[in-house]
Amino acid sequence: MRQHHMHKPDHSHKEKIDYAKMAITLDHNFSMAEFVGPENGLQEKDLENLTPRLEEIDQQIKTWRQEGTIGFFDLPYQEETAKKINKLAKKLKEWCWDLLVLGIGGSALGAKALHQALCHPSHNLFPPARRSYHSRLFVADNIDPDYLYGILDAVELRRTVVNVISKSGSTAETIAQFLFVYSLLKGRLGADKVRDRIVLTTDPEKGMLRHLVQNEGFPSLSVPPNVGGRFSVLAAVGLFPAAMVGVDIEELLEGARFMDQRLRSASISQNLAYRLAACYYLFLSQKARPIQVIMPYAAGLTGIADWFCQLWGESLGKKYALDGSIVHVGPTPVRAVGVTDQHSQLQLYMEGPPDKIITFLEVDKFQHTLAIPRLYPEMEGMHYLGGHSFAELLQAEKKATAFNLIKAGRPNLTLHLPEINPFTLGQLIYLFEVTVVVLGRLLNINPFDQPGVEGGKQTTYGLMGRQGFESQRQEVENAPPVLDKYVL
Amino acid sequence: MRQHHMHKPDHSHKEKIDYAKMAITLDHNFSMAEFVGPENGLQEKDLENLTPRLEEIDQQIKTWRQEGTIGFFDLPYQEETAKKINKLAKKLKEWCWDLLVLGIGGSALGAKALHQALCHPSHNLFPPARRSYHSRLFVADNIDPDYLYGILDAVELRRTVVNVISKSGSTAETIAQFLFVYSLLKGRLGADKVRDRIVLTTDPEKGMLRHLVQNEGFPSLSVPPNVGGRFSVLAAVGLFPAAMVGVDIEELLEGARFMDQRLRSASISQNLAYRLAACYYLFLSQKARPIQVIMPYAAGLTGIADWFCQLWGESLGKKYALDGSIVHVGPTPVRAVGVTDQHSQLQLYMEGPPDKIITFLEVDKFQHTLAIPRLYPEMEGMHYLGGHSFAELLQAEKKATAFNLIKAGRPNLTLHLPEINPFTLGQLIYLFEVTVVVLGRLLNINPFDQPGVEGGKQTTYGLMGRQGFESQRQEVENAPPVLDKYVL
Structure with missing residues (x-):
């Protein structure tokens, strides 16, 4: 099919x-x-x-x-990026059966959509030969522990490539997943073998994930800085997972x-x-x-x-x-x-x-x-x-x-x-x-920002005890208590 | 897990x-x-x-x-039904690996929800032993041919039970699927072996599916006539698939x-x-x-x-x-x-x-x-x-x-x-x-009917050439033509 x-x-x-x-x-x-x-x-x-x-x-x-401020307009013309990704994917598929994406929102939805639309509906259920040795795809776009555990239970860890995707390199959910999966793999495979199996997709210069690429030598792919997360499916964010499952990304x-x-x-x-x-x-x-x-x-x-x-x-x-x-x-x-x-x-x-x-x-x-x-x-x-x-x-x-x-x-x-x-x-x-x-x-608005979710992120940092966000924690603790009459 | x-x-x-x-x-x-x-x-x-x-x-x-007009209130007390369903499921699971549900809307959403919530997140990816020999579940709730073909490509046909679910017994999508899958199985297994593998869940007395049960001896389960489709997850509609995948339906x-x-x-x-x-x-x-x-x-x-x-x-x-x-x-x-x-x-x-x-x-x-x-x-x-x-x-x-x-x-x-x-x-x-x-x-409305979808069903009958719906077909054919200026 x-x-x-x-x-x-x-x-x-x-x-x-x-x-x-x-x-x-x-x-x-x-x-x-x-x-x-x-x-x-x-x-x-x-x-x-x-x-x-x-x-x-x-x-x-x-x-x-002309000014190059909004990058997604240029993505269709990144044929070299596609070639490079295809080359990487081809090499990895020599041994890789499963691709595990750690990403959320714009770092997950594009890959999921392409996989669903362009692969066989039962792609993930087939043995390797029936998938022409393209990888299965698992996208861990939630931190629900039962869900994450359930995915890790299903992948063939020794034949898995992990693709950590965060443009900023600091998305809390994705970082937490990275820490967990990295430790898990290190325990199973040994430190030296792990690094080749974790591909970090992030900003080309900035952020914690890029820092890890530079300091520890993880393989990496770049998201152009002027491409917002939700506009990034045609960048490495979407293209690499798509290539791994066998989608013709040049097409x-x-x-x-x-x-x-x-x-x-x-x-x-x-x-x-x-x-x-x-x-x-x-x-x-x-x-x-x-x-x-x-x-x-x-x-x-x-x-x-x-x-x-x-x-x-x-x-x-x-x-x-x-x-x-x-x-x-x-x-x-x-x-x-x-x-x-x-x-x-x-x-x-x-x-x-x-x-x-x-x-x-x-x-x-x-x-x-x-x-x-x-x-x-x-x-x-x-x-x-x-x-x-x-x-x-x-x-x-x-x-x-x-x-x-x-x-x-x-x-x-x-x-x-x-x-x-x-x-x-x-x-x-x-x-x-x-x-x-x-x-x-x-509508006379800025379609490229998302200021409304910043508050929630900061409150989470506060609740998780991150330095510099003590006041956010305080704010929650000082909030008026809930009333029993509204609890049934 | x-x-x-x-x-x-x-x-x-x-x-x-x-x-x-x-x-x-x-x-x-x-x-x-x-x-x-x-x-x-x-x-x-x-x-x-x-x-x-x-x-x-x-x-x-x-x-x-008191009057027994709205049946879903009584479903929690149908313990005998649950026992009967568990007995049937247990017998089928002696050989069955896959349950294929043919149903849509209220005949699909409950089973899908229970499977997702109560089974291992990777249930369908596991081999039989890792599922404790409970069945995998496939719910064909669309007639998209690529999707249906894709599901049939994945199930182990010789170890599949098909559960056709339609309360009325006349849902066009489900009937079409039944005709296709029944023919397919008959071709693979022979007419005599097919019948035990197709469980029809429908009205206890009326409708085409019940007619088939009565005339051809398909095994069957009943939906109480006073239980609407979207209220039927705790009837056999939801309970049988749930039991097949290992959910504790008595609980x-x-x-x-x-x-x-x-x-x-x-x-x-x-x-x-x-x-x-x-x-x-x-x-x-x-x-x-x-x-x-x-x-x-x-x-x-x-x-x-x-x-x-x-x-x-x-x-x-x-x-x-x-x-x-x-x-x-x-x-x-x-x-x-x-x-x-x-x-x-x-x-x-x-x-x-x-x-x-x-x-x-x-x-x-x-x-x-x-x-x-x-x-x-x-x-x-x-x-x-x-x-x-x-x-x-x-x-x-x-x-x-x-x-x-x-x-x-x-x-x-x-x-x-x-x-x-x-x-x-x-x-x-x-x-x-x-x-x-x-x-x-x-809101002062009737929560139990769905009159708004009747027109679409009748138009579909007309377009598909069903007897008695010629005027519906005519209505579409006589509609004013679309204007090219609104097509780009």
Whole structure:
């Protein structure tokens, strides 16, 4: 299955892909007044009215790119990095069966998404030969001790590469995991053997993990300093784990480049990212729809939806506008999966408050179609399915869902992926990254910071007894006591 | 790890559990005005003012129970069913390695949640002996052909039991899967051997699956007709898969009974479910907070959060009030996981719009603590972690998160589980089921139906060519065409 992802990068097949046929398309008809009525839907003129704002933002993006302040725009062009990573991965896979990623948030979600979308659904359950000797992937993105213990129970420690990922080099969860796993491996393998097995992905110059690279000689990969964690999936953060599980990362970057070229060559009004951001912005600002559901009709894209939720939540949920005024903005991203969540969340989306806009991800062609057999002609409720395929049923259900949503005045839009492959994933990832930046600027906030989580980190330092954070500990200890009447 | 779940039900250990010490508690201090201010928090008097409404609802529940109209209240007392299921599971596990559940929505989420919470985190990766010969679990809750193919690629078909779950017996996705898997198995094993391996869980008398049981002799389990799909995890729907993977289902029911007794013996004002529902209701009706985040600080409870999202979304997202007026109500449930989503969604929760109420699930004692080693004394940013445990770090982070949320005026509440075990899970499940019913009645809607998804099902029938649904197909075909200008 999915042979062209499962095997090692094979440059010969690249010629065969017709990239133009692999372009993602956006169909936002069902978000428009023509289909859901003027109260619920957008007007073409509202989109047009945003053109001046989008021109300013377009200019801002050009300036950022010239100045090199925002690094993710350049990642698609890091072909040398991809080559270097492939080389490292190839060498490690001579003996490595399992890759254990220690990372959280932007250091975890991209790798998980790529693994899920581009490897066999049962990749981690297969023996090495059936994975073409690509590694299994375990991402320890929580510090729950039972969970961490459970993962360590499953990996083949003597055949495991540990990839510690923290851009800052100081993420408490990741550092704690590193200390634990490093000690564990040292005990099992001896100090001299351990070092080659722990790859540190971090800032090229700063931070504690880089310090360890410099002082103790751990192998390392770099995250460019101007690339934020949640924009780093196309840097070593996402590429190295992807290469280890057998994803064609050069093709992934090819897809991102394809999208970049497409966005840069389009006029403002025909720019896919700008149109998408404009739709989302209008639903927030004019239609009071603060919830953005991302709903792939493909089980393999669940991880991409989780990655999207981080990109959206952390980039757009902000207290302050760029001018310092207090705004408290940001859509709430919600992950759903078709057809599964038709039997869970769709009732709410159909009948609940009109506070949502739904983005479907639709896959036009799966690797398999799977014919449904014709059985039980005496039971009409079974027999009608026979002769169709699962792919047909899935597409019919997506169509039926979108159609019934607009009948109820519920706007939705669809991004079409011709297939799920590294090239289309590269496009999709890059598209969402540009879109969130544009949407952030339309909302007049800084999409690149995350000041709201700093307080919690400092309180944790205080509670854990870290020097210099005594006042934070004090603050918690001095807080008014909880009242028994509110405890049951 | 988690030995008392991993092994076969062992009645001797039950004496050892002190049930009173295993009681779930609710701490909703941080949802109150005393902690988040009068604008954001609830007043004690508002809770008190709900007492007359809650008394009515209490009466309604008593009536339902007497009349036997709402079946989930009785499930904790189906000890005979649990015994029968354990007997069947024991017999099947003599040869079965893998259980494949074909089901979706309420027929999938409960089993997935129990498997994730109560089995070893790497259960499905272990060979049979390391699972104490309990089955692996695969839940095919989507019709994505690549996903279905991928699962079938992983199971040991000759050692697989298939559990087809559909209360109505006519769920299109599940029927299609049944037809496919039945044909596949028949081809591999021969018609006579297949039948014992396909257990149909459905209505005791009606529907197509029951028809097959009666006419072709498939083994079967029953879902009581008065138990809705999303309330059926404590019926055979959830219990049989749980038993197959080694969960102590009698203990699960014991926990549900414990909660039921507790709720029934409490006064209205001290009733855990009523208090919880009252808090949620006030945040919806008085505080305009339509988003309810469920955020377990335990990786193993992720599936419970998904199960919660279905229970909430489908029960509460309604167009019509009980008197027939149009209301379009229903909170939007959102799943987050601590600490993971501190690095994804917390920024939004801290700084975004004040439209959320967060429910933490906190586990007081994990199976493991995992000490963080003291290393690198020269680096203070690493060294402070040494000597603490992962369990401590997790709890500090939860405390820090809740504390910083209230500092920002963001209400939250916490359900404490003393441990994760079948007894506490049974309590939690039953508590949420009662709570959603009470919340539904406070919202003045019917929490037991899901009329909003009917249209989509009928459109799908039409598109798939089912007899009697020609007009639905026609409706889609006659719809106005999409406009090219909205496709990019």
